[in-house]
Amino acid sequence: MPLENYGVLSGTLHRHFRERPDGQGRWFRVHLEVDAPAGRYACAVDVDSRDATAGVRWKVFTLHASVLDPVASPPPGYRDLARASGSGALDQLRHPALADRPGCLLGGHPPQWYQRILDRLNPPRPWISGSCLEASEALEPVLVPGRPVLVFGEPSAEGLGMHNVHRNQGDPYGSRWWADNGVWQDGAVLTRRPDGLFDVFLSTFSTQTEPTDADGHPLRPQPY
Template structure:
């Protein structure tokens, strides 16, 4: 059974904060506060766990603006998204958007270059083990001076906020696998001045990056 509700909150960053590393709940978060017509949304990004389950993060730069156009056209606020390839939903494995645009450099075709380029754009490449600080340092740096923020995940059950801002499939058997599904991954897309789009993604290390049509690990 996938997440009960999934979508994206769009708006202007008000501030970024870190939880007290010596005083937090079940997970350690960085928190983005996003201004929207309904009020200020708290968006909590998991970067560490007291249980020792490792967290990883990845940055994807130069997202193709054409592939993001429908989401960029949304008004500020919370928007429900269907778990489909055409709704604007994210899927770390399946989204062409999360392979980046590759820039605008023209090169002579070379098989070795093409092979290397595909590896670099693979959803399995570029994951870094989070120490909490390194993930939050990157997120905070990319948010600095941003024009607009798009935070994908599940809404809080009470109050304005978004959680599950991470990979939501590929879990091993256990307490979270029943929430797995495709086209429902969380993440943060940051729009920089000039229109550049950057995604900051997180996952738990035990989650598999090879899944079936139900989001279960293969």
């Protein structure tokens, strides 16, 4: 089954800070404080995993607001999103603006000449692998206090907050996160720049594989 709840928080970034890793140097997060009408939300962005064998991968890029409709300019506050294309939900593997290779959405591999055109219109954005500190350093430049921010993920069960702000599909069979796999429920952090464009931070873990099926489960078992 997918996440119990999924949606987007729209607000104003107050500040961010890094969490200390645990006693073994694992499970590191960057915390965002976001102001919205209901109060100040605590948002945890995982840049490390509780699984010691899982490395983190990320990418940072810029998107035009129009590709994020209908959630490019939502009213401040949290709103649930339907786990479906066109609802405003995000899917790192299926959303046309987020997928690594847009041509693959057409089915199969397009001709090379057509792929070259697609690459010029929407250049490939490879994942970067590294440490939790490197992932934090990649995220923090877009976390400008006072900027409008969109945080996609799962709302906290208690209090004002957001978590699961990362890919939420492709976890392997037998892992503790298998049951949370689902499509159109990926997390992300987006901050709106003065020119109206959005800076985007996406993250995933090396144990999460792609492609995934209609339930968000991996189609092949091996990691990258």
